[in-house]
Amino acid sequence: MTDQPVVPASVSRPTIADVARRAGVSKGLVSFALNDRPGVNAETRQRILGVAEEMGWTPSVRARSLSIDRSFALGLVIARDPGIVAADPFFPTFISGVESELSEVGQSLVLASTTSQRQEAETYRQLARDKRVDGFFLTDLRADDERISLLQQLGLRAVTLGHPDVASPFPVVSSDDGAGIRAVVAHLIVLGHTRIAHVAGPADMLHATHRRIAFEEAMTEAGLDASRVVETDFSAREGAEATRRLLAVRSSMRPTAIVYSNDPMAIAGIAVARRAGLDVPRDLSVAGFDNTDIAEHVYPSLTSVATDVARWGATAARVLLAAVAGDAIDGRVPLPTRLVIRESTAAAPEAARTPPPSPLQTPSPPASPGTTTV
Amino acid sequence: MTDQPVVPASVSRPTIADVARRAGVSKGLVSFALNDRPGVNAETRQRILGVAEEMGWTPSVRARSLSIDRSFALGLVIARDPGIVAADPFFPTFISGVESELSEVGQSLVLASTTSQRQEAETYRQLARDKRVDGFFLTDLRADDERISLLQQLGLRAVTLGHPDVASPFPVVSSDDGAGIRAVVAHLIVLGHTRIAHVAGPADMLHATHRRIAFEEAMTEAGLDASRVVETDFSAREGAEATRRLLAVRSSMRPTAIVYSNDPMAIAGIAVARRAGLDVPRDLSVAGFDNTDIAEHVYPSLTSVATDVARWGATAARVLLAAVAGDAIDGRVPLPTRLVIRESTAAAPEAARTPPPSPLQTPSPPASPGTTTV
DNA sequence: TTGTAAGCGTTATCAC
DNA sequence: GTGATAACGCTTACAA
Numbered sequence A, B: 001m002t003d004q005p006v007v008p009a010s011v012s013r014p015t016i017a018d019v020a021r022r023a024g025v026s027k028g029l030v031s032f033a034l035n036d037r038p039g040v041n042a043e044t045r046q047r048i049l050g051v052a053e054e055m056g057w058t059p060s061v062r063a064r065s066l067s068i069d070r071s072f073a074l075g076l077v078i079a080r081d082p083g084i085v086a087a088d089p090f091f092p093t094f095i096s097g098v099e100s101e102l103s104e105v106g107q108s109l110v111l112a113s114t115t116s117q118r119q120e121a122e123t124y125r126q127l128a129r130d131k132r133v134d135g136f137f138l139t140d141l142r143a144d145d146e147r148i149s150l151l152q153q154l155g156l157r158a159v160t161l162g163h164p165d166v167a168s169p170f171p172v173v174s175s176d177d178g179a180g181i182r183a184v185v186a187h188l189i190v191l192g193h194t195r196i197a198h199v200a201g202p203a204d205m206l207h208a209t210h211r212r213i214a215f216e217e218a219m220t221e222a223g224l225d226a227s228r229v230v231e232t233d234f235s236a237r238e239g240a241e242a243t244r245r246l247l248a249v250r251s252s253m254r255p256t257a258i259v260y261s262n263d264p265m266a267i268a269g270i271a272v273a274r275r276a277g278l279d280v281p282r283d284l285s286v287a288g289f290d291n292t293d294i295a296e297h298v299y300p301s302l303t304s305v306a307t308d309v310a311r312w313g314a315t316a317a318r319v320l321l322a323a324v325a326g327d328a329i330d331g332r333v334p335l336p337t338r339l340v341i342r343e344s345t346a347a348a349p350e351a352a353r354t355p356p357p358s359p360l361q362t363p364s365p366p367a368s369p370g371t372t373t374v
Numbered sequence C: 001t002t003g004t005a006a007g008c009g010t011t012a013t014c015a016c
Numbered sequence D: 001g002t003g004a005t006a007a008c009g010c011t012t013a014c015a016a
Helices: A016-023 A027-034 A042-055 A061-068 A082-087 A090-105 A117-129 A146-153 A177-190 A206-221 A236-247 A263-275 A293-297 A309-324 B016-023 B027-034 B042-055 B061-068 B082-087 B090-105 B117-129 B146-153 B177-190 B206-221 B236-247 B263-275 B293-297 B309-325
Strands: A073-078 A108-113 A135-138 A157-161 A196-200 A229-231 A257-260 A285-290 A303-307 A337-340 A371-373 B073-078 B108-113 B135-138 B157-161 B196-200 B229-231 B257-260 B285-290 B303-307 B337-340 B371-373
Touching: A016 A027, A016 A042, A027 A042, A061 B061, A073 A090, A073 A117, A073 A309, A082 B090, A082 B293, A090 A108, A090 A309, A090 B082, A090 B090, A090 B108, A090 B117, A108 A117, A108 B090, A117 A146, A117 B090, A135 A146, A135 A309, A157 A309, A177 A196, A177 A206, A177 A257, A177 A285, A177 A303, A177 A337, A196 A206, A196 A236, A196 A263, A206 A229, A229 A236, A236 A257, A236 A263, A236 B293, A257 A263, A263 A285, A263 A293, A263 B293, A293 B082, A293 B236, A293 B263, B016 B027, B016 B042, B027 B042, B073 B090, B073 B117, B073 B309, B090 B108, B090 B309, B108 B117, B117 B146, B135 B146, B135 B309, B146 B157, B157 B309, B177 B196, B177 B206, B177 B257, B177 B285, B177 B303, B177 B337, B196 B206, B196 B236, B196 B263, B206 B229, B229 B236, B236 B257, B236 B263, B257 B263, B263 B285, B263 B293
Parallel strands: A073 A108, A073 A135, A135 A157, A196 A229, A196 A257, A257 A285, A285 A303, A337 A371, B073 B108, B073 B135, B135 B157, B196 B229, B196 B257, B257 B285, B285 B303, B337 B371
Antiparallel strands: A108 B108, A303 A337, B303 B337
16 A cells, blocks of 8 residues: 555556556457457447546557557658759648648658758668658659669558659559640640740659650640750759750741740749740740649749649558558549640740641640640 | 577567677666666677677667657648648748758658648647657747647647747747848838838738838838838738739839738739839839749849748757757857849839938948848 | 457666 | 666457
């Protein structure tokens, strides 16, 4: 009676042992009841649940983690240059989509951000070694992406955003960027443009390459020259630089429309055109990608391809959660994109309106499936 | 010999017990040696360290967490509207600064994002209940911010970005936004502007209010009318709307310069001015805040106040880590801002160049301390 | 159906 | 100084 510590001042929250004592059963049984597993008498379970509820019991994630070797957290490693990631609304939007799902199930998101690629691999390794997460979101897929095999050998789950170009055991969630690009090109062709250029993202980023390929295919199918392509790092700076290069040819060769791989570059492109004395859209049509919030509010307002990034995040989270739980669901159909037409695209200048040289296919196909044209 | 399980196939990583066995000492001693605590014979410690190293031992964050009740992780809850957070480069930049510090010490960042304020409190509660983090970064401080007392009563550590307007036990890291605004206003006054307006952020966000107050003070001190202020939610949409309202007066009353509380709104403002037939900067000067990457690449390029957000993040991380460790260091001096002058600000239109009515103070003070004018 | 006890990998306590 | 032993809170064989 003297050694026995006074009943803990109810200051620390109840553990499974407290519930067991109060319910007059063993810890093990409480655990079974709480995780509603078979083998517990129905009314005993009810009683246990009642007591737990009444005591305000809530599981200790830490203890559970240690015991069943799961983190109840998902990881996202961002490896872009900080300046570029800041200008791109992708991640905040994606994350809010992810969060909407994770918060539902009481899991959390561990975020890491690195600059160099060497640091990147080290970051994955460290997060894996410390078992901070159960799986990763693989964004910004690269050509021959070594993260696939890295995560595989680390024994971690993952979901890739888009289809890798290497064998991958991970489920995929994708966005139909290609349809978006095709819709833009079709739109421009309808407007009479024939000299259309593309300012692409980094060649080693798969989604940038997909957009570029979609551009080239759409142009080629329409019987147009698909060679006006400049690669960039996705930054506004390089978008501007690319535009300068594209415009620095004699006017009869100059593109009358430029399709950019993201909005910041398109906006920078408009500025370059204006400085060069060109009016947008009279002399040059410009289209962006992602339909950033600001696209609607620049002058001229920007035609852009809208992607539902938040939904992409939510879907990716569901798929990854399922993968971690052992269920192999896939991201099924690619998420649709939608072309939003605004002021920055208009009819090609009269002078440039030469009829396109005998199209190989249907001249201007209707909006590609998966893309609604507005 | 039969019951004894074969030595584990070295597949699972070594625990402290493995190290102890191999070194021929007890677990406890190994723990002491590893955390270099007094009470371990020097050469015994060396031996233990050697064995640990050789076996590739690495601590289990989970086990350590359970045992000493720490998470080795810091939390950031973002409660802005997704659209607005996406347009604002603040968070990605801030996070990269935070990460640069956390990765050094093997800690990680848990990110949560919510929409409504009710969800917000619940998110803090949940993260605290699950002990997912040891402390929080409190960004976007609000008037009478209830998070201060919430975290206090939850017994968590925190660092606030900027000074709260309520009593707070938490260390502070701040940015000298006021100096930045004063520098912009001084710059405009030197250019001959007298009718200067301000497009502010939400009144309940402390940093938005600080900028607004700095604007009003700078104007008043210069003997100018400080009443041209419109409040917004920081979105480009409301920035555009605010601009329309400011310009919808007869031209003799119309502002000749507008200071925006962020860059997206300034860019939207330029678009509105152009639609209204005004030339920027000939008829209207425009300045932004934060010096977003794209500021340099719009047309006309945007004068803006640069803040070193990444450094802010790194400093906040250091301060918070110290607070969690029990050391009470503070963010000392506010981080400096820097005015970056570009094309969007120029001399006031001749017609508007009435000499300012007898300034109360020195007419155009030199750049405020803490702000370098470029 | 229920209870017991052994992990999970640390750190903390307290004899020796 | 050193080294068992008991937490930390939960899961999960294995007994009863």
